[in-house]
Amino acid sequence: MNIITIFITTLITENVILTKFLGICSFLGTSNKEKNALGMGISVTFVVLISTILTYLINKFILIPTNSAYLQTITFILVIACFVQITELIIKKYFKDLYKSLGIYLPLITTNCAVFGIILTNIRSNYNLIESISNALGSCLGFVLVLYIFTLLREKIENNDILKSFKGIPIALITAGIMALIFGRLV
Amino acid sequence: MKKIFSYLFKENPVFVLVLGLCSVLAVTTTFERSYMMGVVVLVILVLSNLIVSLIRKIVSEEIRIPVYIIIISTLVTITELILNKYSKPLYDAFGIYLPLIVVNCVVLGRALSYASKNKVLDSIKDGFKSGLGYLVAISIIGLLRELLGNGTITIMNDISGITGYKEILHIFNNVVIPNKLFLTSGGAFILLGIVIGIINGRRSEV
Numbered sequence: 001m002n003i004i005t006i007f008i009t010t011l012i013t014e015n016v017i018l019t020k021f022l023g024i025c026s027f028l029g030t031s032n033k034e035k036n037a038l039g040m041g042i043s044v045t046f047v048v049l050i051s052t053i054l055t056y057l058i059n060k061f062i063l064i065p066t067n068s069a070y071l072q073t074i075t076f077i078l079v080i081a082c083f084v085q086i087t088e089l090i091i092k093k094y095f096k097d098l099y100k101s102l103g104i105y106l107p108l109i110t111t112n113c114a115v116f117g118i119i120l121t122n123i124r125s126n127y128n129l130i131e132s133i134s135n136a137l138g139s140c141l142g143f144v145l146v147l148y149i150f151t152l153l154r155e156k157i158e159n160n161d162i163l164k165s166f167k168g169i170p171i172a173l174i175t176a177g178i179m180a181l182i183f184g185r186l187v
Numbered sequence: 188m189k190k191i192f193s194y195l196f197k198e199n200p201v202f203v204l205v206l207g208l209c210s211v212l213a214v215t216t217t218f219e220r221s222y223m224m225g226v227v228v229l230v231i232l233v234l235s236n237l238i239v240s241l242i243r244k245i246v247s248e249e250i251r252i253p254v255y256i257i258i259i260s261t262l263v264t265i266t267e268l269i270l271n272k273y274s275k276p277l278y279d280a281f282g283i284y285l286p287l288i289v290v291n292c293v294v295l296g297r298a299l300s301y302a303s304k305n306k307v308l309d310s311i312k313d314g315f316k317s318g319l320g321y322l323v324a325i326s327i328i329g330l331l332r333e334l335l336g337n338g339t340i341t342i343m344n345d346i347s348g349i350t351g352y353k354e355i356l357h358i359f360n361n362v363v364i365p366n367k368l369f370l371t372s373g374g375a376f377i378l379l380g381i382v383i384g385i386i387n388g389r390r391s392e393v
Contacts (some may be wrong), residue, residue, distance in 0.1 A: 177376030
C-alpha cells in the first residue's frame with residue numbers, strides 16, 4: 001500500500017483511539033488538561049517511533065531467520081519496557097526540564113495499549129520499514145489529535161448540566177462515540 | 188447469591204473501575220467472541236495470580252513489573268498457540284487483541300495490587316472474582332451489540348470446530364430492523380457509555 005494512504009487512513013478513518021480502541025485508559029485518564037494531553041501524546045509518539053524501528057529489525061533479522069515468530073509477543077513487550085526505562089533514564093539525566101513535564105507519563109507508556117497495538121499492527125500487516133514508520137507516525141499523530149480535541153470538548157462538557165449518573169466516564173464515552181462516527185466519515 | 192450479584196455490579200472491573208476497555212470495545216461484535224474473550228482473560232488472570240503469588244517472596248520490589256509482564260506474556264503466548272492450533276477462526280477474529288491481553292490493566296493490576304501481597308489460595312480466588320466480573324461485563328456488551336446491531340445472538344459459531352455444535356439465534360425475525368450503528372466503533376463507545384451510566388444510576392439508588 002502507498003505510504004501516504006497508510007498515513008491518512010491511520011490518522012483519520014482508522015484512528016487508533018476511535019476505531020481500534022487502543023490507548024483508551026490514557027484517553028479517559030489523562031485527558032483532563034490540555035497540557036497533559038500534549039505531554040502524553042509527545043512521549044507516546046517518541047516511544048512508538050523508536051520501538052517500531054527496533055521491533056522491525058528484531059523481527060526481520062532475529063525472530064524470522066531463527067523460526068521463532070511465536071516469541072513476538074514476549075519479545076516486543078520486553079523491547080518496549082526496556083526502551084521506556086532507558087528513555088526515562090536518559091531524559092532524567094540530560095534533559096531535566098523535559099523530565100519534569102513528561103516524567104510521570106513515561107512509566108505509564110509500557111502498559112499503554114496504543115504502543116503495543118501499533119507495533120503489533122505493523123508486524124501483522126507485513127509492512128516494510130518505511131510503511132511501518134508511516135503507520136506509526138500516522139497513528140501517533142491521530143492519537144495526539146483525538147486526545148487534544150477530546151480534552152477541549154471535555155472541558156466544555158464538564159460544566160454542562162447532565163444527568164448525575166452520566167457524569168465523568170459515561171458521558172466521555174458517548175462523546176468519544178460521536179467523535180468516532182464523525183471521524184469514520186471524514187474522508 | 189446476593190453477595191455475588193453485588194460484587195459483579197458494584198466492584199466490576201469494567202463497569203465500575205473502567206479497566207481493560209480495549210477488548211471490551213473491540214471484540215464484542217458477536218456474543219460468542221465476547222464470552223470467549225472473557226473466558227481467555229479469566230483463565231489468564233487466575234493463572235497469573237497463581238504464579239505471581241507463588242513467587243512473591245523471591246521477586247524484589249524493583250523488578251516486580253518486568254517480571255510480571257514476562258509471566259503474563261508467556262501465558263498469553265501459550266493461549267495464542269493453543270487458539271491458533273485448535274480454533275483458527277476465533278484466533279483470526281481476535282487479531283491483535285489477543286496479544287494485547289498482556290497490557291490489559293485488569294490482569295497486571297490484580298497481579299500488582301493483590302497477588303503480590305497475598306497467599307496463593309486467596310490470590311486464585313481474587314483472580315477468579317475479577318475475571319468473572321470481566322466475563323460478565325464483556326458478555327453483556329457483546330450480547331447487546333450483536334442483538335441491536337444484527338438482530339442475532341451467536342451462541343457458538345467460530346469455535347464449533349472444537350465443540351461440533353453450531354447455533355445462531357435469530358431474535359427479531361425481521362420484525363424489528365436492527366441498526367448497524369451498534370456494530371461500528373462509534374456505536375460501541377455510545378453503548379458502553381449508556382450501560383455504565385445506567386449501572387451508575389442503579390448503584391446510587393440502592
